[in-house]
Amino acid sequence: MxxxxxxxxxxxxxxxxxxxxxxxxxxxxxxxxxxxxxxxxxxxxxxxxxLAPGIVSPRRGVPPSVPRPDYAGNGRPRGQGQDVKTPEQLERLRRACRAAARVLRVSGEAVRPGITTDALDEIAHAETIRLGGYPSPLNYRGFPKSICTSVNEVICHGIPDSRPLEGGDIVNLDITVFLDGMHGDCSATFLVGEVDPAGRKLVQVARECLEKGISAVKPGRPISDIGRVIEAHASRSGYGVVRSYCGHGIGETFHTQLQIPHHYDPSMKRVMEPGLTFTIEPMITEGTWEDLLWDDGWTAVTADGKRSAQFEHTIVVKADGAEVLTVE
Structure with missing residues (x-):
């Protein structure tokens, strides 16, 4: 209602x-x-x-000249890809990540009260094509649009639709670009018009949680260190950390088997090593970390209806820590 x-x-x-x-x-x-x-x-x-679902427009077309990932036609990704990249693979990944960062900036600059999330999808789609890339979410396991737009209580995977953004909303734009055979993935949460102090604080802490997670990336340390520092910072600030969704390995495949929890999970013992690439994308909630799924099979929302915010970068482990790849 x-x-x-x-x-x-x-x-x-x-x-x-x-x-x-x-x-x-x-x-x-x-x-x-x-x-x-x-x-x-x-x-x-x-x-x-x-939030209630709006009308979802038809899937946007991609010119035949644009190289496509393996799932573009049938929606079914194949293969897992390698998590540790060669120098040549890293250069291609950097190009894809720079493109994703640009698309995020361009679409984020369009966020304002009155614009629909479908219009933001159109802007991001057009900029991705202009850069010679393919919008990675499009038809990934059947996802119908080119980006994810997650408003207020939506944690992730919101489908762009006809609902106009309203002053006081917060919206996460999740952008992934397939370019030069690699996927670059990033996201940010934007304030729509004048947002209340509690909403602004949530967004700020979500940004800080990403920064904390990146600072924990060090070769020789277990993956669990990332979730440990994120959860500690969120908890000190009075927020929850979503557990059903996590960061992931990325490169020639959109999601590899590598998972990056944003809460402390001592079972995540894999040791970080130079050349390892993955996303860090903590989803921080005002209330419970538990989630529900809409009937569309994609839109994940907080179980208590309170807001969620998220920021994301693709990174590579270096000898002295992390290099953030999703920057222009």
Whole structure:
């Protein structure tokens, strides 16, 4: 059920069921809070609507001249790829990662109240094609769009659709580009208009969690070190860390078997070594770390409906730590 937008005064009647789904009448539930927000005339919304799926447009086309990953036609990826890269493979991966970083910047600059997530998908798709790349999410295991757009309580894998972004939203844009036979993967969470202080803090801590995870990358240390420092920082700040989704090995295949948990998992004993490439992409939540899946089979949301934020880079392990690849 949709909630009221204070800016447009589209509220239920006093005796109607409250928009929040509590089962109470609006006057006994959110009327007072919504009214206070309207009187303050704040650009920050007094209440946040639970997200609902919009209309998904047809899949966008890719010119025949653009090289494609193995799953582009049938949706089924083949092979696992190697996690430790040769110098030649690393150079190709750097090019794919630079392209992904550019697409993320260009699409992120378009984030504003009123734009639909489908329009952001169109911008990212066009920029990917312009750079000679293929948008990696497109038809990966059947995913229908070229990027993932995860708004508010969506943890990851949100499908771009007809819903316009609203002032006070936060939205993660997850971009992966297939170029020169390699996948480069990155994401960032953007503020839409004026966001409340709690939302801004969540986004800031999510960014810090990524930085902490990258700082833990050192050859000779176990993969579990990454999740250890991320979870510690999130917990100190009062946030949860999603466990159902993790970082992953990447290169000539979109996802290798290598997994990078963002919470402390002592069973992750693989030792990091120079040339190892993977993503770090912690998903940080205001409330529970548990998740639910929408009927579309892709959209993962927080079980309690509270917000989630995420940042991501593709990195390579070097002799002295991590090199971030997804930069322009």
């Amino acid at each position: 949709s909630g009221p937008d204070v800016a447009t005064n589209t509220r239920p009647g006093r005796n109607d069921p409250c928009w929040c789904g509590s089962g109470q009448k609006y006057k006994k539930c959110h009327l007072d809070a919504d009214s206070r927000g309207a009187l303050q005339a704040s650009p920050v919304r007094a209440s946040r609507r639970p």
